Amino acid sequence: MPKPDDGPASGTILTNARIVLPDGVRHGDLHIADGRITTFAVGEQIDLGGRYVVPGFVDMHVHGGAGASYQRPQQARRAASFHLAHGTTTTMASLVTGTPRELAETVAGLADLAADGVIAGIHLEGPYLARDRCGAHDPALLRAPDPAEFRRLVRLGRGHVRMITLAPELPGALDLVREAADAGVIPAVGHTEAAGGTARAAFDAGARVATHLFNAMRPLHHREGGPVAAALNDPRVTVELINDGVHVEPAVTRLAFAAAGPRVALITDAMAAAGMGDGDYRLGAMDVEVRGGRATLAGGTSIAGSTITMADAFRRAVTDAGLPVQDAARAASLTPARALGIGSRAGSLEPGKDADLAVLDDDLQVTWVMKRGTIVPRARILSEN
Numbered sequence: 001m002p003k004p005d006d007g008p009a010s011g012t013i014l015t016n017a018r019i020v021l022p023d024g025v026r027h028g029d030l031h032i033a034d035g036r037i038t039t040f041a042v043g044e045q046i047d048l049g050g051r052y053v054v055p056g057f058v059d060m061h062v063h064g065g066a067g068a069s070y071q072r073p074q075q076a077r078r079a080a081s082f083h084l085a086h087g088t089t090t091t092m093a094s095l096v097t098g099t100p101r102e103l104a105e106t107v108a109g110l111a112d113l114a115a116d117g118v119i120a121g122i123h124l125e126g127p128y129l130a131r132d133r134c135g136a137h138d139p140a141l142l143r144a145p146d147p148a149e150f151r152r153l154v155r156l157g158r159g160h161v162r163m164i165t166l167a168p169e170l171p172g173a174l175d176l177v178r179e180a181a182d183a184g185v186i187p188a189v190g191h192t193e194a195a196g197g198t199a200r201a202a203f204d205a206g207a208r209v210a211t212h213l214f215n216a217m218r219p220l221h222h223r224e225g226g227p228v229a230a231a232l233n234d235p236r237v238t239v240e241l242i243n244d245g246v247h248v249e250p251a252v253t254r255l256a257f258a259a260a261g262p263r264v265a266l267i268t269d270a271m272a273a274a275g276m277g278d279g280d281y282r283l284g285a286m287d288v289e290v291r292g293g294r295a296t297l298a299g300g301t302s303i304a305g306s307t308i309t310m311a312d313a314f315r316r317a318v319t320d321a322g323l324p325v326q327d328a329a330r331a332a333s334l335t336p337a338r339a340l341g342i343g344s345r346a347g348s349l350e351p352g353k354d355a356d357l358a359v360l361d362d363d364l365q366v367t368w369v370m371k372r373g374t375i376v377p378r379a380r381i382l383s384e385n
């Protein structure tokens with residue numbers, strides 16, 4: 001216990017808080033010292049007046065925000081700080097399909113930002129995806145799994161390529177799933193025409209995530225459950241959900257939680273347009289129009305990523321899908337943290353974990369954000385809104 005002569009206190013106590021824990025909501029104080037949640041701290045007291053405190057959001061699938069795209073490493077800090085200001089304290093950087101050269105350059109650039117802690121890792125969404133389920137990926141650049149290219153990207157990523165989404169029905173895909181798992185890269189099934197048997201084979205080979213369940217995959221049919229049933233039924237698999245009210249409707253969100261509650265990870269799949277309003281944008285090589293907050297490929301109807309933040313995904317899970325606050329918080333933090341292998345330091349407000357959190361008002365709007373015990377300057381929220 002610190003004594004008065006230990007020098008200036010380094011801690012913070014959030015008093016009068018509604019603390020959202022994995023198993024419920026507790027009213028009381030949250031102690032923070034040296035950047036971590038602790039059982040006792042001395043220092044500044046901040047009275048939250050009964051506001052909610054939720055664990056900082058963990059977004060395992062996001063392409064950008066605030067006009068910035070992870071496809072361009074020089075813009076990555078802007079995207080990450082936009083989402084941080086809205087409560088995302090841990091973010092992956094997802095890359096859409098590109099040419100071998102583009103991907104290599106981008107991965108190398110993002111590895112520096114991962115080493116600096118700006119992003120938690122790189123998610124390769126593609127380029128080994130099904131042409132018929134390409135969504136907003138340039139179909140001309142899709143290719144069969146190429147182990148040599150994959151190894152090169154992993155090498156250029158210097159340990160920071162953490163996930164790859166691929167279509168398991170492509171030639172050589174299951175071998176690549178095994179190779180990725182062995183290399184510490186989480187294989188994810190997505191953008192796929194696979195039937196249930198092939199999806200199950202991918203999970204048996206080491207795939208552990210279903211990329212934006214329901215979207216860009218063979219739909220659930222009662223005589224062929226496809227990847228949706230395979231993923232929902234498999235206790236090893238985390239299912240991502242784009243809970244923006246566009247990609248899945250609230251009834252489907254409820255269905256996913258009923259089938260696989262602790263394995264549902266809310267994601268944004270946000271593109272650069274998040275936080276920017278309507279306009280014309282780029283996603284990789286594709287032109288995207290945002291009208292009324294809905295992003296579609298230019299001149300078409302294919303939806304192309306979202307424009308939400310994790311705070312929106314979390315709030316919609318409560319207000320639109322009717323989930324308890326703690327279940328929505330788990331899906332926005334603990335489940336994705338565990339899927340990424342960082343559940344011991346992120347994802348919940350428990351002693352020993354990083355003091356990454358968001359303070360929310362009664363309408364579940366973000367009031368302010370703390371990362372590693374430091375309050376994120378509110379100016380960032382104001383300047384980027």
Ligand SMILES: [Zn+2]
Pocket residue numbers: 061062063094125269305
């Ligand atoms: Zn995506």
